Amino acid sequence: MPWDRNQMAARAANELEDGMYVNLGIGIPTLVANYVGDKDITLQSENGMLGMGPFPYEGEEDPDLINAGKQTITELRRTAYFDSAQSFGMIRGGKIAAAILGAMEVAENGDLANWMIPGKLVKGMGGAMDLVAGVGRVIVVMDHTNKHGDSKLLKECTLPLTGKGVVDMIITNLGVLDVVEGGLRIVELADGVSEDELRAATEATIV
C-alpha cells in the first residue's frame, strides 16, 4: 500500500539529522515537523525567523507572528527574528542544511518545477527559487503521479523551472529516489509497493 501524507512526511523526517537548520515548504512538508522525534531540528521560516514553533492556542494568535504560509505560529526559547534580506542571505549562503518542498514535476537531472502553470493563475515563486538554489540539500515530497495518473518524475520538466539540477532526493507515495548521475536511483520502496510498480509509474530514467 502506498504511503499516505503522514508516512511520506515521516520518511522525509528520517533524512534530517540532529542539529540541522531546515526549511519546510507548504503542504506535506509542513507535516515533517511532527516526526522529527527527539532530534534537535531548528525550523526556519523565510519571512524572518529561526526556531518556528507550533500553531498558537486559540485566542493567542499574534498578527506579528506568522510563517511563510501566512499562518499564525508561535516562538520557541531558541527563536531569533531577522529581516528578509538577512533571511535570504542565510538561504542563499548555504546556511540552511535542507529544504523539504512540494513539486509539480521533477526531472531525472534534478530540475524542479513547482511554481507556475502557464495559462493558469500565476501566483509567484515566493522564496522557492532562492531555497532550491541555496540550501544544502533539496528533498522533494510529492505524489508520484498527478491526478490524471501521469508520472511527475520526468525525463524533462514541461513546466517553467524553479531551479535547474537542484533536487537531491524525491520522496513519493511509492518510495524514495536519489537524483544521481544519469537519472534516478531507487533508495526505498513504500510498504507493499514493488519495484515494477514504481518503475511503471515513473517516466524518468531509473539507473
Next chain:
Amino acid sequence: MPWDRNQMAARAANELEDGMYVNLGIGIPTLVANYVGDKDITLQSENGMLGMGPFPYEGEEDPDLINAGKQTITELRRTAYFDSAQSFGMIRGGKIAAAILGAMEVAENGDLANWMIPGKLVKGMGGAMDLVAGVGRVIVVMDHTNKHGDSKLLKECTLPLTGKGVVDMIITNLGVLDVVEGGLRIVELADGVSEDELRAATEATIV
C-alpha cells in the same frame, strides 16, 4: 592672519545643517564637533555607531566603545549601534549627508589623495575611500601648503588617489574654495588674507 585649527573647524561647522548625519575624520575634522552649536547634528563613527558622544570622564572608559580612530568615546540618548557591513552600507548608499576629512593633496577636478605616500610607511585607507565615494558632500579641511611651503591644492594629484572627482569644498587656513567646473572658486578668504595671497599659495586653477 590665516585661520588656526579651531577657526578652520568652526568654518567647516558652518557648512553643516540642522538634521544632518555627518562623518568627521581624524585631526582637525574632529574639532568640528565643538562648533556645531545648537544645530541637531548626528555624528557617525564608521566602526558601527550613529550618535557619537564626547570622550568619557576618566574612569568611565569602556573598551567596547571606541570611535574609528580607536579612541574611547561615549554614547548619547539617540545612539544606535550596528555592524560594519551596515555601517558602510549607509555610507556607500549616500545616507551620510557630509564627510569632513583631512587631505594631503586635492586637485582642481576634485581628486583627493589622503591615504598613502609611496615608499613611506603604508598604513591603509581605512574607511576613507568608501566615505568619499558614498557620502553626499565631501569637505576637506587642511593647511593650504605643506611643510615645505608647496601648495596642497594642485592641478593634478601626485600621490595615489583616495577618490576621483570626489571633493566638493576645501577649507584651508587661507580660506574656503568650492570645486566647480574648470577649477576652484574662492568662496571666502580667512581674516586678513588677501585674494592675491591665496592665489599665490595655490597651484590649482582658480576660476
Next chain:
Amino acid sequence: MKKVYANATEALDGLLSDGMLIAAGGFGLCGIPELLLNAIKDSGVKDLTFASNNAGVDDFGIGILLQTRQVKKMISSYVGENAEFMRQYLSGELELEFNPQGTLAERMRAAGCGIPGFYTKTGVGTVIADGKEHKDFGGETYILEEGIFADLSIVKAWKADETGNLVFRKTARNFNPPAAMCGKVCVVEVEEIVPTGSLDPDSIHLPGIYVHRLIQGAHEKRIEQRTVRQREDA
C-alpha cells in the same frame, strides 16, 4: 530636525507624484504600512509602481490601491491572495515583474547600500534569468540582479524614538528594513513613538538615519490565516 508628523497625509505631503516607484515593507498582511497605504489611496496619486513582496488582499494592504486602479505595476514574489490583482493582470491592465523573494529583498538592500548590481545563483536556468547577464565565479554560473532604487519607501515598525530609530516586532520586521533603505525618502508608521533615549542602542533594528518622516497611529494588523491548535485538557 523634527521627523514626527501628525498623521499619514501630512507625512506624505509633497512626496507623492504620478508614476513614482514606491518600496513597501511587509510580508502578506504582516507588518504592512497600512496607514500610509490608506493615505496614498486618498491622495489619488496614480500609475504607481510598487516593489513589495505581496499585493495585499482585495480590501487591505496594496489591494486597496488596486481597487482604485492607482497601481500600474507590481514587483513582487507572490501575489496569490488577491483576486482583483489576478483580474487586472490577466486582462492586461496591470504589469507584473516577478522576483524571487530573496532577490527582491537583496535588490532593495543593495540599492540602499549603494550597490547597483550583485550576482546570485537564484533563478539560473529559469525564466528569471532571461535577458540577464550571466557570469561564472569559481566554475558556477550566476546572474546579475540590479538594485531597486525607489522614489519613496513606506514602512511599518513597532516603536520609534523621536530621532527615527526603529524597533520591529517578531516576523513583522520582514521586508521593512530593506524597503526603508532603498528609497530616496522614507516615511515610517509606528504603533508608538517613545522618548529618545528609551530604546536600547544595542537593540535598534534600523537607525534613524534611514527615516525621514514618522507617524504614530492605531493599526488594524489583520490576520490573513488564523491557524490554531487545540488545548490538551488536563
Next chain:
Amino acid sequence: MKKVYANATEALDGLLSDGMLIAAGGFGLCGIPELLLNAIKDSGVKDLTFASNNAGVDDFGIGILLQTRQVKKMISSYVGENAEFMRQYLSGELELEFNPQGTLAERMRAAGCGIPGFYTKTGVGTVIADGKEHKDFGGETYILEEGIFADLSIVKAWKADETGNLVFRKTARNFNPPAAMCGKVCVVEVEEIVPTGSLDPDSIHLPGIYVHRLIQGAHEKRIEQRTVRQREDA
C-alpha cells in the same frame, strides 16, 4: 547538537590547517577574538591568510601571530598600529592586500549571503580598481568586488545562548557579524553563555545558525587609545 566547548583549543580542534584563510572579527583591539587567536598561536598552524580589518598591535590580537611568523598574508583596510607588521611587510616576508573598509565588510557579508560578486563605486579611479572589472550602471562607473569565502571564521561576541544566538555590545559588534557569516565553520568566543530562552528573540544580532562552536572565557579587552575629558567641578 552541542555547540559549547570547554576552551579555545578544544573548540578549534580539527579545524586548523596550514595555508588556510581565516576571517576574524574586531576593529582595532575592540571586539577581537583574543582567546581564539591565542589558541591559534599555540597550535603552531602556519602560512595563514587573515581577512581582518586590522592586524592588532605587536603583542595583542593578530599581532601575536605576526611575532611567531604564522601569518603569510593580510587582507585589511588599516594596519598602522603594528610595527612588526610594517617590518615584515617592507622586508617582503608578509603579503598585504588592502581593501577599503566598507568593501572588506561587504565582501565578507556577500560571501556569507551566497553573493560571489557585487559592484561598488568605492575605489573607482584608484589603485584599488586596478585589474578589476568596470561596469556602468545609470551612467556611473562601478567596480566588481568578490566575496571572501573563508575556511574559518573567528568571532567575539558579548553573550550567547546555548544554541549560539549572539548578542554584541556597543561598537564591539563591528566586523564580527560579517566575519561570522563568511566562513565554512564559525567559532565564537563570548564573555557569557546564558541559558537558551534568556535572550530577547527580537534583539539577537546574529542567529545561532551561523555559529558552529562556542566558548565562554575571561577577556582582557585592551584599550588602544584611552581618551578622556576632564570633569567640570561644580
